Amino acid sequence: MAVFSEADRLAQHVLSADESMFIGPPAAxxxxxxxxxxxxxxxxxxxxxxxPGYGFLSENAGFAKLCETNGVEFVGPPASSIxxxxxxxxxxxxxxxxxxxxxxxYHGDDQDxxxxxxxxxxxGFPVMLKAVLGGGGKGMRVVEDAAGLKDGIESCxxxxxxxxxxxxxxxxxxLRTPRHVELQVFADKHGNVxxxxxxxxxxxxxxxxxLEESPAPGMPVALRKKMGDAAVAAAKAVxxxxxxxVEFMVxxxxxSINDDSPFYFMEMNTxxxxxxxxxxxxxxxxxxEWQIRIACGQMLPILKQExxxxxxxxxxxxxxxxxxxGGFLPGSGKIQYLxxxxxxxxxxxxxxxxxxxxxRVETGVxxxxxxxxxxxxxxxxxxxxxxxxxxxxxxxxxxLGNYRVxxxxxxxxxxxxxxxxxxxNRGGVDTSFIPKYQHELLxxxxxxxxxxxxxxxxxxxxxxxxxxxxKRTAEMPYGxxxxxPLQQHTEIDLFTDDGSEVRRVKVSSTCIPSVSPSMxxxxxxxxxxxxxxxxxxxxxxxxxxxRQAEDLSVVVDGQSVKVCPVTDDKTGDLFLFDxxxxxxxxxxxxxxxYRLTTIAEDRVGGDVTGAGAAKxxxxxxxxxxxxxxxxxxxxxxxxxxxxxxxMEHVVKAGTAGVVSEVLCKVDDFVDDAKVLxxxx
Numbered sequence: 278m279a280v281f282s283e284a285d286r287l288a289q290h291v292l293s294a295d296e297s298m299f300i301g302p303p304a305a306x307x308x309x310x311x312x313x314x315x316x317x318x319x320x321x322x323x324x325x326x327x328x329p330g331y332g333f334l335s336e337n338a339g340f341a342k343l344c345e346t347n348g349v350e351f352v353g354p355p356a357s358s359i360x361x362x363x364x365x366x367x368x369x370x371x372x373x374x375x376x377x378x379x380x381x382x383y384h385g386d387d388q389d390x391x392x393x394x395x396x397x398x399x400x401g402f403p404v405m406l407k408a409v410l411g412g413g414g415k416g417m418r419v420v421e422d423a424a425g426l427k428d429g430i431e432s433c434x435x436x437x438x439x440x441x442x443x444x445x446x447x448x449x450x451x452l453r454t455p456r457h458v459e460l461q462v463f464a465d466k467h468g469n470v471x472x473x474x475x476x477x478x479x480x481x482x483x484x485x486x487x488l489e490e491s492p493a494p495g496m497p498v499a500l501r502k503k504m505g506d507a508a509v510a511a512a513k514a515v516x517x518x519x520x521x522x523v524e525f526m527v528x529x530x531x532x533s534i535n536d537d538s539p540f541y542f543m544e545m546n547t548x549x550x551x552x553x554x555x556x557x558x559x560x561x562x563x564x565x566e567w568q569i570r571i572a573c574g575q576m577l578p579i580l581k582q583e584x585x586x587x588x589x590x591x592x593x594x595x596x597x598x599x600x601x602x603g604g605f606l607p608g609s610g611k612i613q614y615l616x617x618x619x620x621x622x623x624x625x626x627x628x629x630x631x632x633x634x635x636x637r638v639e640t641g642v643x644x645x646x647x648x649x650x651x652x653x654x655x656x657x658x659x660x661x662x663x664x665x666x667x668x669x670x671x672x673x674x675x676x677l678g679n680y681r682v683x684x685x686x687x688x689x690x691x692x693x694x695x696x697x698x699x700x701x702n703r704g705g706v707d708t709s710f711i712p713k714y715q716h717e718l719l720x721x722x723x724x725x726x727x728x729x730x731x732x733x734x735x736x737x738x739x740x741x742x743x744x745x746x747x748k749r750t751a752e753m754p755y756g757x758x759x760x761x762p763l764q765q766h767t768e769i770d771l772f773t774d775d776g777s778e779v780r781r782v783k784v785s786s787t788c789i790p791s792v793s794p795s796m797x798x799x800x801x802x803x804x805x806x807x808x809x810x811x812x813x814x815x816x817x818x819x820x821x822x823x824r825q826a827e828d829l830s831v832v833v834d835g836q837s838v839k840v841c842p843v844t845d846d847k848t849g850d851l852f853l854f855d856x857x858x859x860x861x862x863x864x865x866x867x868x869x870x871y872r873l874t875t876i877a878e879d880r881v882g883g884d885v886t887g888a889g890a891a892k893x894x895x896x897x898x899x900x901x902x903x904x905x906x907x908x909x910x911x912x913x914x915x916x917x918x919x920x921x922x923x924m925e926h927v928v929k930a931g932t933a934g935v936v937s938e939v940l941c942k943v944d945d946f947v948d949d950a951k952v953l954x955x956x957x
Contacts, residue, residue, distance in 0.1 A: 278322045280315055282308035284649045289641050296322060303651045309333040310442075312340040319349055326350035326572060328565075332653070335548040336363050336410075352572045354518045354547050361515040362545040365409050366447050368515075372542045375514035377507045380526060380541040382449035390430065393448065397426055400450050406430060408437030409445040415924070416440055417484045419451055432918070435900060436925055454707040455526040456534065457481065457543075458493050460508035461556045463567055464517045465577045472505045473556050473564075474587050480695060482605050482711045483924070487688075488695060489552040489593045491559045494666060494704025499536040505582070511545060520553070520568050522546040533705055551595070551658070554637055558591035558662040590666045592673045594692045596680070598654040601691035602719055606894050607654040607921065613684035614843045615644040618659060618676035636661050636676055648685050650896045650921050656687065666704060670696060681854050683843050694718045891928050891954040897921025899945045904954065908936045916954045917941060930956050 279294035284303035291297045298318040301308030308314070310333055319327055327349055329335035338359040344351035353359075362368045366384030373379050382404075383396035397404050397420070406429055408416025416437035420429040430446065438444040461473040477493035478486045492501075508523035524543040527534055553564045562585075567578065579585050598608040617638045640657035648654055659676050663669040674696050680689055695718055700706050711718065843854065901918040904910060910930045917928040938955040941947060 278318070278324060280309075280318050282651075284651050287646070289643060289646070298322070303649065305333060305651065312337065312343050315340075316343055316347055316349070320347060324349065326352055326569075328352040328568070329548065331549045331551055331553075336546070338363060350572050352519070352568050354521065355516065358515045358517050359547045362517075362521075362547050363410055365407055365411070365544055366445075368545060369447075369542070371514050372511055375510050377511050377514075377542045378540060380449045380452070380543065382447060384447045386445075388445055390427070393430055393446070394423075394426060397448050398423065400448055403451040403453070405449045405451040406433040406446050407449065408433065408441055408443070409447055410441040410443045411437060416446070432925060435918075436920075439900070439920060452526055452528060452541075454530060454709050455479075456493070456529045456705070456707050457486075457524065458496075458504065458527050458540070459522050459524040459550075460504055461550070461553070461564075462508050462512045462517070462521050462523055463564075463571070463577060464512050464519065464521070465571045466518055466574055467576050469577045469580050470509050470512050470517070471577060471579065471582050471585060472508050473560050473562065473585055475501060475504065476550075476552060476555050478552065479706055479708050480701070480710050481708055486552065487595055487692070487711070488701075489555050490666070490669070491555045491591050492587060493534075495534055497534065497536045500534060500538055500540075504540055507540075507542070511542065515545075517547075519571050520549050520564055522550045529705070529707060551655075552593050554639055554658060554660045555591045555593045558634075558637070558660060559587055559589060560585060561588065589662055589664050590669045591660060591662045592669045593658050593660045594673060594677060594696075595658055596656045596682075596692070597688045598648040598656055598685040599688050600686045601688050603686075603894075605688070606926070607650075607924065608686040609648050609650045609654065609895060610685045611647045612642060612644055612656075612682060614681065615642070615683070616679070616681040617657070618678075618680040620661075620672060620675060634662065635672060654685075656682065656685075670702065681843065691718060889932055889934070889956050890952045891916050891930060891956065893919060893928065893947045893949060893951045893953055894926055895921050896949050897926065897947065899941050899943055899947060899953075900925065902939060902941060902943060904936045904939065906936050906939055910934065910936060910956060916956075919947070919953075928953055930954075932956055 278296040278298065279290050280298050280300045281288060281291045282301055282303050282305075283299070285291060286299070298321075300314045300318060301311065312334055315327070315334070327344060329337075329340070329352065334340040335353065336359055338356040341351045341353060341356040341359055345356065354362075360367070361371055366386070369379050369382070369384045382400055383393070385392070385396070402423065403419055403421045406418040406420060411417065416433055418429040418433045420426050433446050434444040437446060457478045458475050459478060460475050462470060463473065464470040474491060475493050475496060476489050476491045477496075478489045480486070480488040504525060507525075511517075511523045512521060523545050525540045526543050527538050527540045529538055549564060549568065556562070557564055562579075570578065597605075598610075600606045600608060617640070618636070620636045637660040638657055639660065642648065642656055648656065659673065659680070661669050661672040661676060663672055674693060677689055677693050677696070682689065695701055695711075698714060698718060700710065700714065897919040898921070899917060900920050902916075903918070904916050910916065910933065912930055912933045914930045915927045916930055916936075919926050919928065934956040936954055937957045939953075940955070941951075941953045947953065
């Protein structure tokens with residue numbers, strides 16, 4: 278039986294369950310975080326056990342205790358273990374007593390601001406602020422110096438209180454280039470404890486994992502044993518039961534590790550991890566089955582550490598509804614079109630079992646579902662397995678290359694950029710990978726030739742969809758729009774994702790194409806001029822009579838491209854996906870070729886801040902208003918802090934001036950693009 282909030286009434290977990298029960302409004306604080314309501318649902322259904330998943334109440338000791346009190350088995354550790362490990366400060370004290378190495382820091386109960394300031398100075402900047410009961414990257418802030426400490430503490434405490442119901446924080450020494458390596462552990466009710474090897478989760482943004490893999494690249498056998506022994510000792514120290522993950526930071530300059538690399542206990546997640554399929558792929562073990570067997574009182578299916586297999590290499594990519602070029606801002610909306618990835622039939626199949634295949638796509642959404650602003654914006658996890666890391670990398674790139682999503686922004690292109698980056702290909706990147714290479718991962722400014730191809734592709738594609746009678750503009754992955762339908766002579770603005778650069782190009786074509794299906798092939802010579810460059814002539818052609826098929830053949834400047842056109846029924850936008858699985862230079866002829874879309878003039882270029890009107894980047898709740906009418910502000914100064922998709926977002930002034938009007942207050946729920954403040 279599944280429980281659901283109003284926002285999840287038609288969610289996949291509800292539709293696939295035998296029974297379901299409504300538990301409250303969309304906000305998690307009014308539904309999924311109400312243990313009494315969930316327990317009432319369990320008791321009314323006669324359920325004997327509750328599996329808490331890997332969010333909400335999965336690490337809530339009070340809920341685990343509530344299950345014990347009501348005679349319902351909590352599929353997880355006892356409440357006492359959650360208390361010990363759920364508190365980052367308490368867990369550090371226990372780990373130190375058990376001989377597990379810990380990161381230097383302050384884990385005390387005194388949360389007075391002066392105490393926190395003094396302790397931060399003792400630890401030494403930079404420091405990491407963490408919610409005591411945090412997890413999943415929430416309630417974490419890096420503070421570089423004393424000047425940023427006050428804002429960092431306040432923000433961290435707000436997010437901690439909102440996400441976990443507890444504002445307490447701790448302070449740790451911030452390691453600039455560590456590798457994040459975690460060990461999967463399992464313990465039964467009979468005192469048996471084993472680990473199921475490590476996962477490397479160093480590729481992160483905002484302290485949330487993006488790519489995970491197992492085994493960790495370059496992991497020496499001796500270091501694996503030391504970390505495995507430490508993880509098992511950590512579980513035994515708190516009388517652990519069930520699945521858990523012991524997370525370590527490995528001090529690894531340049532990402533390299535050796536037998537003697539120092540590692541420090543960071544925290545223990547007393548639940549199943551989001552990335553558990555990675556471990557399932559390399560061991561062939563169903564971790565959820567193990568959880569249920571242990572909850573039933575059975576012993577671990579494998580009792581000896583040496584009997585647990587480690588086969589091949591697995592990778593997981595987390596596909597999010599977000600805009601990497603817009604600061605990884607979460608997105609929301611209805612998924613108008615979705616095609617999950619598939620691997621060619623001849624791709625590597627290594628001994629395939631129920632729990633280990635070459636490709637798994639774990640998702641909770643299908644075409645037509647809505648990604649809401651109330652919960653995490655993850656769409657799916659794409660997991661691959663191969664005989665070695667090189668094979669897994671190849672398979673992951675192939676899988677993401679034919680993953681198609683329309684209706685919400687995604688990070689799929691960004692994930693492919695990460696996979697292709699030389700540093701990631703070498704293996705052993707540290708947690709600074711994305712910040713360090715962000716400019717490269719997000720792409721470089723297109724050349725004049727690439728601009729010309731983009732404009733040419735816009736001309737041909739606009740002709741192919743003119744029959745829809747939509748007034749369109751065009752937008753490339755790096756930005757492509759025009760304020761009127763493309764004709765023989767027009768101007769097109771090409772711009773970067775964040776609107777920071779706009780390049781105007783002039784386009785002229787030799788003819789206006791017919792859109793009649795009976796006309797057969799059509800072709801253009803397109804002349805594109807860009808300031809500072811010579812005029813570039815590009816020839817484009819397409820088979821018009823194939824446009825009703827799933828794929829359409831287009832030739833741009835002599836290069837053949839097979840595209841799949843998909844129309845967003847809600848907006849009328851047309852998306853062209855590369856159906857060949859190959860990517861061209863600069864991404865212009867890459868997986869998502871471009872989309873034809875109508876862009877409101879006040880949102881062109883993704884500038885939601887505005888040069889006078891500070892707007893909300895997405896629907897959300899106002900948590901702090903930092904200015905009043907009459908305040909003098911500088912460009913980039915924070916004006917409002919809002920919360921959406923379990924994260925805080927700072928809305929800043931787009932121009933220097935005087936605040937003329939404040940149009941929101943704390944606890945307001947605002948829509949996307951709502952004007953929050955006006956600056957003159």
